[in-house]
Amino acid sequence: MTQDSLYIIASVGLFGIGLYGVIAAPHILRKILAINIMSVGVFMLLVTSAKNVNSTPDPVLHAMVLTGIVVAIAGTALALFLAGKIHALSEASDEDSH
Amino acid sequence: MFQAPDFKNNSYENELPFATRVLCAIVIGALGFGLIAALILTENISSSLPAMVQQKLTQSGVQNPVTAVLLNFRSYDTLLEIGVLLTVAVAMLPNANFNSDINPDMPGGNRSSSHLVSVVNSAAGNPPLEAFLRWLIPMIIVMAGYMLWTGTALPGGAFQSGALLAGAGVLAQLSGRIQFCFTSTTAKLLLTISLITFVMVAIGVATTTGVVLQYPLELAAPLILLVESAATLSIAAILLLSYNTLATQVFESPSEHSTFEHSAFDNQPSDVTETSAPNETLQSQTAEDPKS
């Protein structure tokens, strides 16, 4: 059980948990949380494959993951904003139907 | 198979049926086991990219390989990433023409200034936090500057220091004493300065070396520092704008009439210290339109 295999299990596990959460969670905030957990799993897989024992780790993959973290929070912010707007519209449509 | 997502009340009555969920879990579990087996049994193919980066590191102008990759070897990716951030910021700008209003219960929700940062007394504020922030915010600013500077040789860089500054802004807004208004001119300048700087640097070096985004060797370090500084300011502004919009916008549907006048946009001259006249008139004009 090397370190690499432990983190591979963790990354695939995170991705699977996130995917199940996106499908099965009822509330929209949970789905957004699950998408973030999926992205963390993917980043962990990238960083694990960037790790070398002898020399410095692969900087191209680190840069990719750094870009990914920043874009993930931007996407989460936009998703939360849209969720708030849809929330307001769905409440209005409920009031109209009364 | 997929129900509509629940937006209102975290209710578990619209959940997928138990059999469907178990089936999903089994399928995902099987795929996961297959992936784990495939990944563990695959041998690590050593790519030639790390060796290439190590060779050219002295020519890149910085000593940190991640910063060199981000801002020199793959600077096009960083340019596009900053474009993506700016797109998200534009989508979340507070818009005076929309039927969306400010929630005055949240700290920072009494926006009536044309400045980026203004001091306000909010009833939802937090005096101990405000007292703590008198010490903490200068330290955070110094730490962010240090992290920007040391990103050339040690772990650090533009994204980390931008995130630190955004965190400082979130804390300042939560203390109830400081509010941010992102429709001011300073805010628009801060949001766009990174993209402008990066594109100008990209085109500027093209006139010297002939290739877009290829820095001349002796100017690589100052150019990278210039682009990183602009990126820090922009990233901090964009992340702070996201928090500000999510925390203080009250989303109203088009069919509702707001129950109070747009008091956030009435200009009370005694409250704002220096006003720039074009901003004022523009805001009061756009505040009139949704009332019809």
Add this chain to the structure above:
Amino acid sequence: MNFNIFIDGCLVIGILTLACLCLATKNLFTAIVLFVSLGLLIAIAWVRLDAPDLAIAEAAIGAGLTGALLLATWRQMRERAHGNADTPNKSGGENVSSP
């Protein structure tokens, strides 16, 4: 057992447990708080994987700012669900600016 493998094993078990709990709790606030702590454990995992830049970025962005954004949206949704966001309190603050 090798000490490094022990640390990594504990981290991995903690990460997977937090992820399961985050999506299994009934309370939304608990889920958001568990997500923030998951982000902090992930930051430690980046340190174990020789990625210090990513650790700093994940701690600041992934744990801190994402948690703040999620809590702000949660509060907005909760206020609307309880029906008191449509009539905001006008006396909620006064505008005083420093001279």
